[in-house]
Amino acid sequence: MARPRQFDEENAVGSATGLFWRRGYHATSVRDLGDELKLTPSSLYRTFTDKHTLFLRALDHYRATESVEARRRLDATDRPVRDVLREWMRWLVTCPADGEPGRGCFVVNTATELGTTDDQVQQRTEAAFEVTRQALRTVLAEGRDRGELSEDLDTDAAAELLFTTVLGLRVRERAGHDLQRLTVAIDLAIRGLGPTPPGPA
Amino acid sequence: MARPRQFDEENAVGSATGLFWRRGYHATSVRDLGDELKLTPSSLYRTFTDKHTLFLRALDHYRATESVEARRRLDATDRPVRDVLREWMRWLVTCPADGEPGRGCFVVNTATELGTTDDQVQQRTEAAFEVTRQALRTVLAEGRDRGELSEDLDTDAAAELLFTTVLGLRVRERAGHDLQRLTVAIDLAIRGLGPTPPGPA
DNA sequence: CAAGTTCGGGAGCGATCGCTCCCGAATGGG
């Protein structure tokens, strides 16, 4: 048709995600975004409509990268369930430190900042939450089927509890809490799943 | 000295707390505060210096009311530890509904919105967190001393885990999650403390 | 009662907010 873009749209969304992630929605200005993405206001608005739409794109981008990576780490069916869960939770409280510590979880930060005020945002945060919760249910059910967890364990309830605990861990990482304390909580959360049942008699 | 105030300063701080609680720091403007507190800008700034200082006052007010109330509900030493903990956690996810649902915890909301960027804010959120954590340690230690919890239970670790879970519950209340699901998580968290040991032989 | 001080109210400061419009340049399709 006409002149093509001189920037990669997906890269730009990635940068915007980082900025929204660190500062939140309201504290991030359009000019901040323009500087970070190396985009002029006109290009930014032509491409992303407005700030709110770009924020939704950022949420989608986060879910397509970070959330997918998190889910992938839960799908290691070749290892004991407890090990998978423990390492997954430890990764959740250390992974942001790859870039910089104290970013927490973009979805959690967004859910607490905006609450239930924005339907489109809530729809996305809720979908992200549901993916994690469902993944936990699946992992726990697998563990029980493989005999690694007691048959008395209510896996749905356990998933609900682990999911809640994970949100708390993300908050604490954001708040800069000591990693060792978080590890203590994680280890006990895993132990809370109960002892490994004896092998089939 | 001179002409006295025509408004109650503590009431004003209370209203400001409610507004900051619902909307967060950045989304609350000084004009919003002025309308809510029925204060003109000049009175507001003469009394509270600036928006940031008023926010710190709001955090202190919250700790002096909500946090103290929460702590009080944990100090019921005349009842079984499990019952106290369970009812305390259920109250944590329903108490905001007295006014309106979806407010979550002001301290959690603040910690996730501002992260570790503001020293004075972080100092207050951290103090609030530590009070809750210490209260949990005390309650669990009492429960163990009274023989309601196993002597094998690491009460410090359990306090760490319960504290983390509570933060998660507060996030989920803010996000509008179903109360029944939260109750499921709470009940299992209590069960995770282990069985009641048999009485002294 | 007069002096001194703080009050409530309001206009309005400079800066920044989200966003729009216009421009010449670059690139594609007919």
Next chain:
DNA sequence: CCCATTCGGGAGCGATCGCTCCCGAACTTG
């Protein structure tokens, strides 16, 4: 090759931001 179309760049829109100053009124103190 030419023209329609989108590009990057920048000026700047009205609105709102956090905040300040000035005013006459109200109150306490000597």
